[in-house]
Amino acid sequence: MTLPFFKYQGTGNDFVMVDDRAHRFDETNQALVHHLCDRRRGIGADGLILLREHPEYDFEMVYFNADGRIGSMCGNGGRCTVAFAKQLGVIASSTRFLAADGPHEAQIDADGTVHLRMQDVTGHQHIAEHDGVFLNTGSPHLVRFMPASTLAELNVFAEGRAIRYGNVFKEHGTNINFVEKPATPDLPWQVRTYERGVEDETLSCGTGVTAVALAASRHGAQSPVRLLTPGGELRVTFEALPDGAFTNIFLIGPAQRVFDGQVEI
16 A cells, blocks of 8 residues: 655654555554654654644644654644645635644744644643643653753753653653753743653754743743754744633744655555
């Protein structure tokens, strides 16, 4: 069987995109998804996304981690799926679609910038063992603020893996974001992320920078927050509520088509 696919990336976070409006892709085949995401033996990606029809929404986004398992919400993947839906003619410039964590709204500009509305975040928790803030932005994230001038040399793979498989998160795992506060307010917050499911550092993580922006608001950051990942810059806007919750959260950044092709499966 020949599978047509498209490759998209959002600030270096890359995805195999499949037009599965006919519901033909076997979502139980974890080995196939893992193979397609393999960077040496397959197409290569941080995850695979199916775009499917849905009776109540413009489309449904079904996201798989690179390990082949169904994933939670992926922010950069969501932005790329919006761009993919526009390419397919499923949407024009605005949309309402369904993802793993519920409905989302989005707007795509003429230059490819996607404004993706994230779910409200009701609270956060300080994790003393890892000196970090834990919150869920569609996916679970631990945010750790690093001393100045230490982020560039940090071994994100080793540090992130130790936390992801440590005592606190060993049952379900988490994503880990290491953050450096800018020297001046006009500069972006720097972020590096270890992603569960990929089990390595990725060039960018959308739900991760969203979590960082919200946690950084307790350290002086004001909406809109600029965040610089190894793959590029993103913005997050939000409204902080008196009870510690956040609403009107938007993840903003580019989503680009890289190439398309066919693969035998």
